[in-house]
Amino acid sequence: MSERFDLLVVGGGINGAGIARDAAGRGLSVALVEKDDLASHTSSASTKLVHGGLRYLEHYEFRLVSESLREREVLLANAPHIIWPLRFVLPHEPGMRPKWMLRAGLFLYDLLGGPKKLPRSHKVDLRKPPHRAILQEHLTSGFEYSDCWVEDSRLVVLSAMDAQEHGAKIWTRTECVGLERARDHWRVTLRSDGQERTVEARALVNAAGPFVDKVAKTALGSGTPAHLRLVKGSHIIVPRAFAGEHAYIFQQADDRIVFAIPYERDFTLIGTTDLLYDGDLDKVEISPEERTYLRDAVTRYLKSGITEEDIAHTYAGVRPLYEDNAKSNSTVTRDYVFEIDAEDGAPILSVYGGKITTYRKLAEHALEKLAHHIEIPSEGWTAAAPLPGGDMERSDFAHFLWQASERHDWLPAEMLLRLSRAYGTRIDLLIGEARSLADLGEHFGGDLYEAELRYLADHEYARSPEDVLWRRSKLGLHLPEETAEMLANWFARNG
Structure with a gap:
């Protein structure tokens, strides 16, 4: 007999993980399936910001900005280990947006979204240090203003972990290959490791990101291509381009903006682009033209400039944006839209658009839509619920780090900071009874030890070197290439 669920979520990105978490916490039986690893596509290829979206004000998306700013405060409180404040400096470029427009936009940005913990915006003299140099x-x-940084792929993983801790089944590397609709349920064929099996679900959520249309076609026989605009965003990573913990936001002649953000201690993250995409969704890469665009965008502002040889790493992802017929890819809405089909049997809800910052509200609204078709407890619960590792006193990361340093005074300071940032209060579960680095097991270089691998495999669904080096962490930037082979051998031995 097939295993049966109230809700089956297709897609292990931020929206799918968020919906699975909320639904499981309301008492529904939930399964989430992802054909690859969690956050292996769009949700690990963002600019890694939890922000209101300052530039969305130009397009009168006041509801989206207001909701995003409120959610920024919620997420900062619930995941203070992987989300933290960041100050952005916006230089005024003569000949572009006038000062009065920037000042008015930031004034509105400070007002929208209700009370905030983060400092307000203010003017800044760029002729003074550190900007002068x-x-x-x-x-x-x-001008200078506040937003937040987020470890995007970790936000997805932690949401999936919390869903599982509330009873959900999380099945990675499991593809949905067949959907058969009945009056009161879906019969779903899943494929994993070459083997197929079936499960049933009263309702289906299609949160497959850029693959949303493919899943809709599998379910309904036809997709909804008129509602989807696939837009590629690419980033480059270069050695640290400037000192300081602030980020820059640079205006461009094409009315876009480009961020330059301190990244992984030794690097600067630069992005992003906006290009229509019609290629292979499993092989999304930055183009030579995008590399040049981003280098030139920053070189116009920085004295040091950026060369092609400076690029240490790149990544690209495809955003599944809702088609609103905007003339420019950079102005098409980042708001989320649902399409629900329940006329011919069990319901399917497809998710279009959205952004990391609003994923929790998106999940609440998705369940509100489904509640018209299946019984769902109406009370949301995630607004005041810390994500795994985020249950810190007063959401105070600095205080937590000090306490962790007292408990684990044998850990090198940089290693303690990285582990505390990644795992928060779960760091004690990772370290276990270890009292020295030798107790952490096999050493893979840098500050990566076997204890962390075991934790990631046992609790965070990691199954490959890339899962560890590029999604659960960004250690791939810091460790030699041969580390990947060492990790592959470890997973082969411990699979």
Whole structure:
């Protein structure tokens, strides 16, 4: 007899993980299936910001900005280990948006979304340190404002973990290959490791990101291509381009903006682009033209400039945006839209658009939509619920780090900071009874030890070197290439 669920979620990105978490916490039986690893596509290829979306104000998306700013505060409180405040400096570029427009936009940005813990915006003199040594001479004034950084793929993993801890089944590397609709349920064929099996679900959530249309076609016989615009965003990573813990937001002549953000201690993250995409969704890569665009975008502002040889790493992802017929890819809405089909049997809800910052509200709204078709407890619960590792006193990461250093004073300071940032209060579960680095098991280079691999495999669904080096962490930037082979051998021995 097939295993039966109230809800089956297709897609292990941020929206799918968020919906599975909320539904499981309301008492529904939930399964989430992902054909690859969690966050292996769009949700690990973001600019890694939890933000209101300052530039969305230009397009009058006040509801989206207001909701995003409120959610920024919620997420900062519930995941203070992987989300933290970041100050952004916006230089005024003569000939582009006038100062009054920037000032008015930031004034509105400060007002929208209700009370905030983060500092408000203010003018900044770019002729003074540290900006004087960093920016081109003609840039003399600008503005500074607050938003937040997020470890995007870890946010997905932690949401999936919390879903599982509330009873959900999380099946990675499991593809949905067949959907058969009945009056009161879906019969779903899943394929994993070459083997097929079937499960049943009263309702289906299609949160497959850029693959949303493919899943809709499997379920309904036809997709909804008119509602989907696939837009590729690419990023480059270079050695640290400027000192300081602030980020820059640079205006461009094509009305876009490009961020330059301190990244992984030794690097600067630069992005992003907006290009229509019609290629292989499993092999999304930055183009030579995008590399040049991002280098030139930053070189116009920084005294040091960026060369092709400076690029240490790149990544690209495809955003499944809702088609609103905007003329520009950069102005098409980042808001989320649901399409629900329940006329001919069990319901299927497809998710279009969305952004990391609003994923929790998206999940609440998705369940509100489904509640018209299946019984769902109406009370949301995630607004005041810390994510795994985020249950810190007063959401105070600095205080937690100090306590962790007292308990684990044998850990090198940089290693303790990285582990605390990644795992928060779960760091004690990872370390276990270890009292020295030798107790952490096999050493794979840098500060990566076997204890961390075991934790990732046992609790965070890691199954491959890439899962560890590029999604659960960004250690791939810091460790030699041969580390991947060492990890592959470890997974082969411990699979």
